[in-house]
Amino acid sequence: MSRAHVLALPAPAQGHVNPLMDLSHELVKHGIKVTFVNKDSTHKQIMKAQEAKGEENKEQVGNDRVQLVSIPDSLKQDEEANSRPERVVSISEVMPKKLEKLIQDINEESDNEKISCVIADGTIGWALEVAEKMGIQRAVLFWPASASFLALFLSIPKLLHDGIIDGDGRPTKDQIIQLAPEMPAMRTTHFLWTQVSDNLNAQKNFFNFIMRGSKNLESKDWVICNSSIELESPAFAFAPKALPIGPLQGRKSNQINHLAGSFWPEDSTCLNWLDLQPDKSVIYVAFGSLAKFDHTQMQELALGLELSNKPFLWVVRLDINDVENYDFLKGIEDRLFSRGKLVSWAPQQKVLSHPSIACFLSHCGWNSTIEGVINGVPFLCWPYFADQFLNETYICDIWKVGLRLDRNSGIISREEIASKIKQVLLDEGFRGRASQLKEKAVRGVKYDGSSNKNLNNFIDWIKGTK
Structure with missing residues (x-):
């Protein structure tokens, strides 16, 4: 047969x-x-x-x-x-x-x-x-x-x-x-x-x-x-x-078993690090497989995470962590070793389902958007390309489970990053709506x-x- x-x-x-x-x-x-x-x-x-x-x-x-x-x-x-x-x-x-x-x-x-x-x-x-x-x-x-x-x-x-x-x-x-x-x-x-x-x-x-x-x-x-x-x-x-x-x-x-298809090896040590962090405390920062930033924007992002005074897990692909960025990022990680961890690629489904995650600073690709939604995680939106701007509209204007980051001069400043992190974490409405959306999404x-x-x-x- x-x-x-x-x-x-x-x-x-x-x-x-x-x-x-x-x-x-x-x-x-x-x-x-x-x-x-x-x-x-x-x-x-x-x-x-x-x-x-x-x-x-x-x-x-x-x-x-x-x-x-x-x-x-x-x-x-x-x-x-x-x-x-x-x-x-x-x-x-x-x-x-x-x-x-x-x-x-x-x-x-x-x-x-x-x-x-x-x-x-x-x-x-x-x-x-x-x-x-x-x-x-x-x-x-x-x-x-x-x-x-x-x-x-x-x-x-x-x-x-x-x-x-x-x-x-x-x-x-x-x-x-x-x-x-x-x-x-x-x-x-x-x-x-x-x-x-x-x-x-x-x-x-x-x-x-x-x-x-x-x-x-x-x-x-x-x-x-x-x-x-x-x-x-x-x-x-x-x-x-x-x-x-x-x-x-x-x-x-x-949701948990990452299926064969990842373009890069995942660094699972970040899960052990997450185990040591308080519930709903960590900012997860990941921009997918294509987004790139110049050195100035990379610095502002790093300094914004530092200024937020919150623990963060940041995915920095090897093609981004180049010669120009390496020393700066290594310095940031060394200075903030107690509350900041950088990895080159992460098991994202497992990360987003971890109880220590407080919000997702994301490029808003549809996969990342869905993975955040099914885990009830609020967003900070940093779209880069393609449908990501459309997904940002869903997140911020229709589902109301996240905030935009403003580019006043083409660069998102450290102050803007730290301010929006504080805003999304202090407003319990984002977490509440994200939990309700999670239930709808998996239904x-x-x-x-x-x-x-x-x-x-x-x-x-x-x-x-x-």
Whole structure:
């Protein structure tokens, strides 16, 4: 008897790999085989992080677990230094044929476990064209971000028609728009394709890539989304083709066990350090896998944490902790060793669920946002890129579980940082609303929750029983 076999293909970024990996492990629990495909450079980075974790993560992959494989992206080492949008567009031009070859090779190996379904990240819809070409009947797009961000992509034709953006995607003016009542407001200069590069030609090419992707989104009857009705009811009403199956991080099996897919080895010593701190006392500071600061802003952040007089756990990636920043940050850590700890990467789910965490100073990526929400943690918002500004609006204006940090002169000052830390910790309303939001967020993934029912129906569809 044939076994359902899913090929999962994320976009090559940590915030895209993690939620699709969460979904993949849910599928495996239901007897579905999953082959998880990254581009070569991403795969090597993940495997290197896995090796650093040693025995701890051995059971995450194996014959009856998620199979991690890779395909060439045809990027030479020096090309990796090119701008991010150029890489994304380049990958979409060279990887489809590699994916075809991988599917062909897998299908030739076994008659009983041929690829029967493709789940592709919503930003790489070309994978569904490959699935159709290979005769795979079941193929679906997975949206790892908010339903509101999906709604923005689906609204591109209307934005063009209404003159909000021109044919190259550039806003005709800097303004605040709202796609529908009760949905979060969006600033036109924060649209994803306007942030990717200062080069107007690169912006235009990336917008055209987004346009092609949005047509794939429009062509599908539905798109599975890592969110829930409880968190984004107006957005799901606006974009009914978005099927909520999340938040996947809110499922108990995914909350504590970090699943294979991290780009960097995690420093678990921070958990022992957290054990020594008082309840609800620690500021957790983490900006995801992409955000970068200049030396001046790094100094202001460090001095703001010092000025707050609160314990803090700060994730400083190795690519940020460069020669210019190293000595300064080492000095800060030495001076504040009793109440400050720096790590290069953290087991974030475990950190945010720790009782000592008081608030989350975050870049507001959707994964980090959800992880903070399902643990009832208030936020301080420091968005950097893409949908993070939209998520900040959710946090501050709609859910009211956090505060913005103001950039008066382009730099967030130490005084602003210390002041907002004090404000969010002294106002019990933030913690109370965060606790209420936590209950709403996990409701959908419980046994009788709407997201859980949708996920079960999706699994039946993959197996061909629906």
